[in-house]
Amino acid sequence: MSSDIRFTDFKSDKQPTWCPGCGDFGTMNGMMKGLAETGNDPDNTFVVAGIGCSGKIGTYMHSYALHGVHGRALPVGTGVKMARPDIEVMVAGGDGDGYSIGAGHFVHAVRRNVDMTYVVMDNRIYGLTKGQASPTSREDFETSTTPDGPKQPPVNPHALALASGATFIAQSFSSDALRHQEIIQEAIEHDGFGFVNVYSPCVTFNDVDTYDYFRDSLVDLKESDHDPTNREDAKDVILDNEKEHQGVIYQDESSVPYHEQHGVDEDMSVLPDGAPESATDLVREFY
Numbered sequence: 001m002s003s004d005i006r007f008t009d010f011k012s013d014k015q016p017t018w019c020p021g022c023g024d025f026g027t028m029n030g031m032m033k034g035l036a037e038t039g040n041d042p043d044n045t046f047v048v049a050g051i052g053c054s055g056k057i058g059t060y061m062h063s064y065a066l067h068g069v070h071g072r073a074l075p076v077g078t079g080v081k082m083a084r085p086d087i088e089v090m091v092a093g094g095d096g097d098g099y100s101i102g103a104g105h106f107v108h109a110v111r112r113n114v115d116m117t118y119v120v121m122d123n124r125i126y127g128l129t130k131g132q133a134s135p136t137s138r139e140d141f142e143t144s145t146t147p148d149g150p151k152q153p154p155v156n157p158h159a160l161a162l163a164s165g166a167t168f169i170a171q172s173f174s175s176d177a178l179r180h181q182e183i184i185q186e187a188i189e190h191d192g193f194g195f196v197n198v199y200s201p202c203v204t205f206n207d208v209d210t211y212d213y214f215r216d217s218l219v220d221l222k223e224s225d226h227d228p229t230n231r232e233d234a235k236d237v238i239l240d241n242e243k244e245h246q247g248v249i250y251q252d253e254s255s256v257p258y259h260e261q262h263g264v265d266e267d268m269s270v271l272p273d274g275a276p277e278s279a280t281d282l283v284r285e286f287y
């Protein structure tokens with residue numbers, strides 16, 4: 001670690017209202033540790049959160065933050081990074097937020113390769129709204145809105161990312177604290193869009209995708225001969241529906257982030273001479 005920042009410096013004074021045992025606690029701890037270990041501090045970090053139990057994370061972390069509109073965290077994160085390329089941007093949200101209402105934004109954020117980290121707290125359910133099926137819910141998972149299950153195969157977020165031109169794709173598990181932190185760190189250090197889907201069990205509304213299930217079924221890519229720089233290897237892992245994996249699935253080491261491709265490296269938060277001083281003044285120019 002290059003500075004004396006500790007991960008606890010990223011904790012806000014707000015007490016989480018997540019249910020006891022919620023996977024989001026572990027996901028957040030790994031994010032805070034990953035930020036501290038990569039030499040960031042709350043003053044240079046901006047967390048953009050979606051809407052959901054997961055979306056509350058911006059309140060529980062001590063950093064600059066914006067708790068935005070459901071499914072719209074990624075465009076906000078993109079804007080922050082474009083305006084302030086020097087800031088470490090971390091975007092976090094749920095599986096519903098990212099792969100349902102926000103799926104269109106996900107595809108385009110991936111292909112733009114903006115230099116930020118995107119953490120999806122995937123509990124395979126809508127937690128905040130009390131247990132409806134999400135895009136990653138199993139085909140036969142019975143919920144209040146799907147009494148016989150969704151009857152459709154779940155979205156494969158990694159496949160969606162690879163097909164959209166992702167340069168970093170990973171999977172972690174909130175309860176495997178060290179591995180989760182390590183994977184988040186790699187995503188932060190990646191030059192481009194670092195996408196990490198994190199299994200973050202919902203102990204209240206999902207009795208299928210539990211801690212025990214993930215603990216028993218996860219295969220760690222680090223302990224295999226998987227080569228994350230090989231796209232064919234990545235494809236094989238991503239399309240293998242028989243196993244759950246954790247680790248870095250794919251990384252394009254030649255990734256060039258959006259701001260470098262397009263020369264956007266100046267601090268756009270400084271208003272040029274003659275620019276309207278407030279957003280209202282700016283809007284008034286058009287009506």
Ligand SMILES: Cc1ncc(C[n+]2csc(CCOP(=O)(O)OP(=O)(O)O)c2C)c(N)n1
Nearest residue numbers: 051052053054070094095096097126127128
């Ligand atoms: C535009 C809009 N549509 C719907 C909702 C209702 N809503 C709030 S959170 C949510 C889904 C939450 O699921 P997920 O993103 O998986 O987050 P989790 O609570 O599981 O962490 C929905 C549908 C909303 N707040 N705004």
Ligand code: SF4
Nearest residue numbers: 019022053127202203
């Ligand atoms: S409802 Fe589920 S996702 Fe939401 S805080 Fe409780 S355990 Fe976590």
Ligand SMILES: [Mg+2]
Nearest residue numbers: 094095123125
């Ligand atoms: Mg969810």
